[in-house]
Amino acid sequence: MNQENIIMLCQQDWDLKLGTNARNLAREFARHNRVLYVNMPLDVSALVLGFRRPAVRQRFRVLLGWAQGLTYVEPNVWLCTPNCLALSINWLASARLFSMGNKLNAWLLARSIRKAARTLGFDAPYLLQDGLIFQGTELKRLLRPRKFIYYLRDYMVTVPYFRRHGPAAEARLLQQADVVAANSAYLTDYAHRTNPHSYDIGQGCVLALYQAETRHEVPADLAAVPLPRIGYTGFLTTVRLDLELLLALARKRPDYHLVLVGPEDADFRQSALHGLPNVHFLGNKTPAQLPAYVQHFDVCINPQAVNDVTQGNYPLKIDEYLAMGRPVVATRTRTMEVFADYAYLAGNQYEWLAQLAQVLVAPDPERAARGVALAQSHTWAASVARLYAAVRAVSPAPAALVPALAPSC
Incomplete structure (x- = not known):
């Protein structure tokens, strides 16, 4: 059975202690495909202000070549910690200067991703971006994936950090995406105004702890x-x-x-x-x-x-x-x-x-x-099945991700 190659650029690092949508999504993909999960690159501001944090120091070690940036973390899942330092550009008021800095950041990130993909033999990968990441506006051009999927699960343009450059960046991402996968009807409606290939794939949940038949003592x-x-x-x-x-x-x-x-x-x-x-x-x-x-x-x-x-x-x-x-x-x-x-x-x-x-x-x-x-x-298997169906609906030939949809073949 053939496996597809999927590159995921994610807002939240793989090692984050909390449960995350992106990590659960990667695990479901990895049941039948190969996944390269890409952490966000370290930027200048995080390096200067957070150098005492162990996670930042580990990123810095990767940047210096003292630690591996590509690791195997779970069956069919590899983690790429980019060995590049991004410029901190969100404070720039000029859209033109921001665009120039973002293109440089994206080029550096794409170089790290391409190197990891070549090492793993990730030919003709799909690229899924988890939410509003500025560098992602350039990655479809730089990486030339088979299909670019924008995973929309929060209305991030209202968050203070994104108010200056977020609306323009998200508009570009929505326009570029071959498929927009949203986890709610509201976000699907929002995306559909820009991209007709927008689908509500629902939300996967991990409910192993939440079982009605399990009896608990009153705390x-x-x-x-x-x-x-x-x-x-x-x-x-x-x-x-x-x-x-x-x-x-x-x-x-x-x-x-x-x-x-x-x-x-x-x-x-x-x-x-x-x-x-x-x-x-x-x-x-x-x-x-x-x-x-x-x-x-x-x-x-x-x-x-x-x-x-x-x-x-x-x-x-x-x-x-x-x-x-x-x-x-x-x-x-x-x-x-x-x-x-x-x-x-x-x-x-x-x-x-x-x-x-x-x-x-x-x-x-x-x-x-x-x-x-x-x-x-509301399982991750059900949510990912809807995503596979959306990709196939947009591009019926070749049959995208068919192996993942037909694990018995």
């Missing part, structure tokens, strides 16, 4: 919280969460106990929530600890702020909540439409209060069971 700090427990797990930040909604819910229903599990940003640390007796901050937990908290919430919530940053984000925590068989109340967004028959969606605080009351008064075991099945269907 000691949660056991001290009275019922009913309305719970949230994740980073507590006003960039993504509606702080005013949480305050309103806690104040209007003092008999509900709001449990917030996760680290806090400055806004949450200073918020009036800390002064309310029915709001309980339980701090950060390890990934392995979180399912026990979710299992013992009476209702799981996702009180999302609705803004440019969050509108297109796929809410992985919804799959985690549903996989544990818990009822879910969440803010209504375009992306949440896929969960409309499984979670209870609310558009304002009054709808939130009504939905919470309904869930607590009249639990729906059948709905919960359907939620478990839905969450467990």
Whole structure:
């Protein structure tokens, strides 16, 4: 059975301790193909400001030739740490000067990638870029891949770092891509305005820890919280969460106990929530600890702020909540439409209060069971199968990635 060669340029390094979409995607590709995973190159700013960090020092060793830049990390997966130093150019106000610097950075990066690809014998590779990376605007020209796939999973142009040069760069990436693969309906709609070959491939989830049939003891700090427990797990930040909604819910229903599990940003640390007796901050937990908290919430919530940053984000925590068989109340967004028959969606605080009351008064075991099945269907295998189908739809001959689609051949 033939294998395809896939080069992945990724925003997040392979060795990042947190779980990442790109690493999960690479592992699924590698079931039937060969993958070259490319870390972001070290830039001048990171070298100067972060030299004490072990990861930066290791990159510097690669740059000096004192450490290998190409390593075999998993079956069918090689890691390329580029042996080049990128200029720090995002601060430049001039679009012309930025473009000149970016072309140099891209040329240096492409040289590292080409060297790794030649060493591995990666002929006629596919190139997948994970999100908004400036150098990627030149790589289709420099690397000449069989197909260029832009993997769009966040609306990054609203992030402060990307506001100056991001919109123009992403417009170019969307125009150049042979296929745009998005993980939500919102981002697919956004991409389709520029590129008609834009597809919603869904979101893969790793739910090994979130199994409804596994019984967990009530964590000691949660056991001290009275019922009913309305719970949230994740980073507590006003960039993504509606702080005013949480305050309103806690104040209007003092008999509900709001449990917030996760680290806090400055806004949450200073918020009036800390002064309310029915709001309980339980701090950060390890990934392995979180399912026990979710299992013992009476209702799981996702009180999302609705803004440019969050509108297109796929809410992985919804799959985690549903996989544990818990009822879910969440803010209504375009992306949440896929969960409309499984979670209870609310558009304002009054709808939130009504939905919470309904869930607590009249639990729906059948709905919960359907939620478990839905969450467990959101696998990386299913997401990658949709991506393969999208590539074949754009270029039916030759049959792109057919071996990966037909592992039995």
